[in-house]
Amino acid sequence: MNKSVFFGALTVASLAAGVAAASTLDDVKARGKLNCGVTTGVPGFGAPDANGEWAGFDVAVCRAVAAAVLGDGTAVEFIPTTGKTRFTALASGEIDMLARNTTWTFSRDVDLKFDFAGVNYYDGQGFMIPTALGVSSAKELDGATVCIQTGTTTELNLADYFRANNLSYEPVPIETNAEGQQQYLAGACDVYTTDASALAATRATFEAPSEHIVLPEIISKEPLGPLVRHGDNEWADIVRWSLNALIAAEELGVTSANIEEMEASTTNPEIARLLGKEGNLGEMLGLEAGWAKAAIMAGGNYGEIFEQTIGQSTPIGIARGLNAQWTNGGLLYSPPFR
Amino acid sequence: MTTITDPPKESFRLSMLIYDTRYRSMTIQVVALLGFMAVFAWLIGNTAQNLSDLGKEPSFTYLNDSAGYDINQRLIDYTSRDSHWRAAGVGLLNTLLIAFLGCITATIIGVFVGILRLSNNWIVSKIMTVYVETFRNVPVLLWIVFTMAIMIETLPQPNDFRGDNATASMILNDTVAITNRGIYMPEPLFSRSLGDVSVFGFLNISLNLVLIAAVLIAGIVASKKIKERANRIQEATGIRPTTWYLRLGAVLLPVTIVLVALGFHLGYPALKGFNFQGGTHLRNSLLALWIALSLYTAAFIAEIVRSGIMSVSKGQSEAAEALGMSSRRTMSLVILPQAMRVIIPPMISNYLNLTKNSSLAIAVGYMDITATLGGITMNQTGRELESILLLMLIYLTISLSISAVMNWYNNSVKLVER
Numbered sequence: 001m002n003k004s005v006f007f008g009a010l011t012v013a014s015l016a017a018g019v020a021a022a023s024t025l026d027d028v029k030a031r032g033k034l035n036c037g038v039t040t041g042v043p044g045f046g047a048p049d050a051n052g053e054w055a056g057f058d059v060a061v062c063r064a065v066a067a068a069v070l071g072d073g074t075a076v077e078f079i080p081t082t083g084k085t086r087f088t089a090l091a092s093g094e095i096d097m098l099a100r101n102t103t104w105t106f107s108r109d110v111d112l113k114f115d116f117a118g119v120n121y122y123d124g125q126g127f128m129i130p131t132a133l134g135v136s137s138a139k140e141l142d143g144a145t146v147c148i149q150t151g152t153t154t155e156l157n158l159a160d161y162f163r164a165n166n167l168s169y170e171p172v173p174i175e176t177n178a179e180g181q182q183q184y185l186a187g188a189c190d191v192y193t194t195d196a197s198a199l200a201a202t203r204a205t206f207e208a209p210s211e212h213i214v215l216p217e218i219i220s221k222e223p224l225g226p227l228v229r230h231g232d233n234e235w236a237d238i239v240r241w242s243l244n245a246l247i248a249a250e251e252l253g254v255t256s257a258n259i260e261e262m263e264a265s266t267t268n269p270e271i272a273r274l275l276g277k278e279g280n281l282g283e284m285l286g287l288e289a290g291w292a293k294a295a296i297m298a299g300g301n302y303g304e305i306f307e308q309t310i311g312q313s314t315p316i317g318i319a320r321g322l323n324a325q326w327t328n329g330g331l332l333y334s335p336p337f338r
Numbered sequence: 339m340t341t342i343t344d345p346p347k348e349s350f351r352l353s354m355l356i357y358d359t360r361y362r363s364m365t366i367q368v369v370a371l372l373g374f375m376a377v378f379a380w381l382i383g384n385t386a387q388n389l390s391d392l393g394k395e396p397s398f399t400y401l402n403d404s405a406g407y408d409i410n411q412r413l414i415d416y417t418s419r420d421s422h423w424r425a426a427g428v429g430l431l432n433t434l435l436i437a438f439l440g441c442i443t444a445t446i447i448g449v450f451v452g453i454l455r456l457s458n459n460w461i462v463s464k465i466m467t468v469y470v471e472t473f474r475n476v477p478v479l480l481w482i483v484f485t486m487a488i489m490i491e492t493l494p495q496p497n498d499f500r501g502d503n504a505t506a507s508m509i510l511n512d513t514v515a516i517t518n519r520g521i522y523m524p525e526p527l528f529s530r531s532l533g534d535v536s537v538f539g540f541l542n543i544s545l546n547l548v549l550i551a552a553v554l555i556a557g558i559v560a561s562k563k564i565k566e567r568a569n570r571i572q573e574a575t576g577i578r579p580t581t582w583y584l585r586l587g588a589v590l591l592p593v594t595i596v597l598v599a600l601g602f603h604l605g606y607p608a609l610k611g612f613n614f615q616g617g618t619h620l621r622n623s624l625l626a627l628w629i630a631l632s633l634y635t636a637a638f639i640a641e642i643v644r645s646g647i648m649s650v651s652k653g654q655s656e657a658a659e660a661l662g663m664s665s666r667r668t669m670s671l672v673i674l675p676q677a678m679r680v681i682i683p684p685m686i687s688n689y690l691n692l693t694k695n696s697s698l699a700i701a702v703g704y705m706d707i708t709a710t711l712g713g714i715t716m717n718q719t720g721r722e723l724e725s726i727l728l729l730m731l732i733y734l735t736i737s738l739s740i741s742a743v744m745n746w747y748n749n750s751v752k753l754v755e756r
Contacts, residue, residue: 084717091392091720112720113393133497133612143611145519150700150709151717156406159418170519170613171408172623173703173714187495188518188622190612230393 024096024228024235025286028069033077036062037095040080040176044201044310044318045101054078057309061099061120061226061243064295068242068287073298082175084151087112090229097239099226101195103153113230117240120225120302122322122331124218125154126196128203131213133190138217142167147180147189149173154194157220177202195222197310197318204315238285245292247334248274249301251325256300259293274337281337292337302332389723398728400719401426407714409705411621415542422715429710430732436627436706437693437736443632444692445685448639453669455644466640473637479698481634486626486702493518493622496613513606515614520625522607525618529601546600553596557589564588623704627696635692642684646677679752686744690737697733707732 028034038046038059046056054062054076063073081089081100090098091113101123102108104116127146129135138161148155150173162169172189174180181202184192192199196218203209226243228236249255252271254262263275272278276289285291299305306323310316324330355365389396405425408418413431416424455466473481494506496517508515515522532545564584572578607617650673658668697708708729716725 084713087717087720088722091722107718108720141612143613143615145613150407150703150714155714156418156718159406159408162408163418169408171410173410173700173705173709175700175703183490186490186518187497188490 024232025069025238028096032070033075034062034066034069034097035077035079035095036066037081037086037089037098037100038062038078039100040082040178042101042177042198042201043205044314044316045198046078046099055309057121057305058099058101058226060299060305060309061246062097063298064246065097065226065239065242067294067298068245068291069238071288071290071294073294082151083149084175087114090114090227093229096235097226097228101198101224102227103195104223104225104227105153108227114227115230115233115236116225116227117236118225118243119223119331120243121197121223123195123197123222123224125157125193125220125222126199126218127215128184128192128199128212129190129215131211135215138215138219139165139167141169141191143169144190145170145172145188146191146193147172147174147183148193149177149180150175152194153220153222158193161219181205195224197224200318201310201316204317234286238287241281241285242292242295244334244337245274245295246302246305247325247332248337249292249296250303250332251327251334254296254301255304256297259296263293270337279338385723394720396724397721398724400721400724401715403719405715406718409710411624411705422711422719425715426707426711426728429705429707432704433693433696433699433706433708434736436624436631436696436699436704437689437740439628440631440635440692440696441689443628444635444639444688447632447636449643451636451640452643453647455640456647470637470640473634474641478630478634478695479701481630482627482698482701485630486622489622489626490518495519496609499609499614513604515607515609517614518622519613520619520621520623522614523618523620524604524606525616527603527605529603530599532600549600550593550596553592554589557592560588561585621704623699623702626702627699627704631692631695634695635688638688638691639685642681642688643677646681647673649680650676675751679748682744682748682751686741686748689740689744693736693740694733 036059038054038056041047042056044056046054046058049055059078062076062078066076067073079089079095081095081098086098086100086102087108089095097117099120101121103123104119108114109116127138127141129141129144135141141162146158146169148158148171155171155173158169158171172183174183177194177198180192180194183189185206192202194202196214199214203212203214206212226239228239248270252268252274254271254274259275262271263277266272266275266277269278273281275293276282276291280289282289282291288294300308303325306320307313310318312319320328320330322331324332326333355361386396401422403422404419405422406418407425409416409425409428411432412428413435414424414428416428451466451469454462455470457463457466494517496515496519498504498506499508499515499517506517513524528546532549534542534544535548536542564581568579568581605616607614607619609615654672654676655668658672659665663671696706697712699706700709700713703709711725711732712729716722719725
């Protein structure tokens with residue numbers, strides 16, 4: 001794991017010229033595959049299923065982009081990254097985009113020179129703790145041992161939160177979600193903290209989920225979304241609008257089931273533009289006219305993906321909450337397709 | 339008539355640089371050096387250019403920013419508001435600590451195993467062979483993770499010590515708790531403190547410790563003087579005065595007096611809230627790393643010691659036995675001192691290996707310099723190149739220092755030739 005960081009750094013140093021010069025879109029087209037950085041495994045968000053196929057909420061974004069660019073949602077090379085290696089992998093060009101529970105922050109956008117393509121999940125940091133410890137609020141965590149993934153925003157939030165509330169704690173740094181889960185279940189730490197969505201996903205895989213509670217306090221804003229390297233605006237546009245196409249499709253009622261029918265019979269000009277029947281949005285992006293249709297067909301619209309991977313009917317069982325469409329009181333709001 | 343003429347003057351032509359064997363090797367070396375420097379210059383120029391294209395000009399000012407993260411094991415004061423520099427300093431001290439502890443235990447275990455592997459006892463020597471071969475042939479990272487996994491999964495949680503029907507209990511008269519978060523031990527405390535003295539505004543050194551160390555060293559020096567006096571008396575009169583109680587007293591008495599004066603007492607760990615509070619906490623990350631690195635490196639040291647001992651000719655031990663020396667005294671007085679000059683040089687590289695292997699610490703969450711500067715700091719600031727360069731420089735410095743000290747020691751024990 002340390003090796004990849006090091007090689008990543010070396011590659012940034014020696015090969016960045018090639019990366020900066022050639023356009024990512026051309027690279028992806030020439031390669032015939034999208035290199036997409038994902039997590040090493042958070043159930044529901046990104047993990048290989050029983051057949052070894054990557055599936056999940058973040059993975060669906062990769063598939064949508066691959067479908068928009070190459071017309072094939074399976075033309076993706078999934079590259080697992082840890083909280084520590086992800087930015088190096090992206091900056092060095094090892095991956096074309098990162099779709100991996102990554103929080104959009106000022107310094108990552110501005111100082112680390114990345115472009116966030118939007119938000120696919122509005123999240124916040126929470127705490128999970130065994131019910132047996134009888135804790136009902138994060139304010140009671142004074143002196144607790146806390147497992148925390150290193151190199152994440154959660155690590156910084158945790159330090160700030162405990163400092164602000166004048167509580168002491170013992171951080172146990174870990175590298176991956178799986179490691180954190182193991183240490184937490186063995187009782188090597190009292191509390192596991194990460195994004196509330198990932199906590200829910202992790203808890204769903206436990207043998208006895210009811211023996212663990214997620215505390216009510218959400219101590220931070222964690223807008224998670226896909227990101228790309230700074231400086232390749234065409235590529236950033238493609239990723240941004242692929243994500244927007246999924247969100248807009250839900251808003252406009254376009255699903256993977258009715259998309260053919262919609263395409264044939266729609267009278268709504270925005271749907272017609274989205275699906276490439278009217279106007280030349282695809283051409284503007286340097287893609288085929290049916291790019292958005294392919295993206296939606298890859299895994300369904302935003303709502304379909306949500307329900308299939310992390311929604312109420314899945315073991316993870318997350319309610320839409322903030323992630324509902326703006327028309328339903330949520331925060332999801334795609335700019336217009338025109 | 340013949341005249342003696344001067345030999346023809348050597349005329350130098352440029353082609354001689356290639357065709358004349360006297361110059362050719364020089365030419366090749368100069369060209370190779372120029373080529374090497376050109377490649378290097380291109381690499382540096384290219385890197386700087388690419389980084390500035392990315393908008394990330396190399397700069398080390400980020401190290402002055404607030405780090406923002408917490409570190410569990412710190413030998414110097416540190417909070418999340420301190421700078422990345424200080425976080426790197428905390429990590430560096432943790433690296434040095436594990437390297438120091440590891441080198442000492444690896445040497446002790448290694449020397450024992452190396453000697454026992456040459457034992458005439460078949461079972462002992464075979465067991466040692468199995469130990470050496472298993473540890474040498476499995477990567478150290480696996481040993482570290484394995485040790486950690488055993489500690490986490492088999493030892494009791496602090497929770498198990500709680501309540502009336504606790505499944506675990508503290509040992510040694512309720513003073514030491516062994517848990518899967520590490521070992522909680524009594525800590526030395528002083529009710530009267532002389533205060534701290536700040537060094538370079540970076541390290542706070544407790545004057546209590548300085549005083550105790552000074553008294554201890556003075557006691558040892560005094561003990562040496564008593565021994566020298568006993569030697570003199572023995573040489574003069576042939577009778578050696580009994581000095582052991584004097585020497586013991588010279589070392590122990592002043593230290594005891596100082597400890598009592600400072601109000602020395604022990605702070606015991608007690609279960610409070612989620613964890614044991616108070617006492618010294620040896621974290622399981624430190625223990626796992628320490629045990630795994632020591633056992634792994636000891637396997638190599640054992641082989642070095644064995645080869646060193648075998649390099650001493652058999653006549654030496656036979657001569658010692660002929661003088662009636664016991665086999666233990668033969669080993670410590672005759673064989674080992676001669677084996678040392680074979681043992682020391684490869685030992686240096688094993689100490690260096692152990693120090694460098696400690697960078698695997700992050701696998702078990704031990705916050706060494708690779709985990710702070712090369713891990714979290716690098717990740718939070720995105721300054722890969724600068725952080726890695728700095729890290730390489732630091733490891734280089736540590737390694738060269740260890741090497742220098744060991745070489746100095748090697749010079750002091752090597753065979754003196756006239």
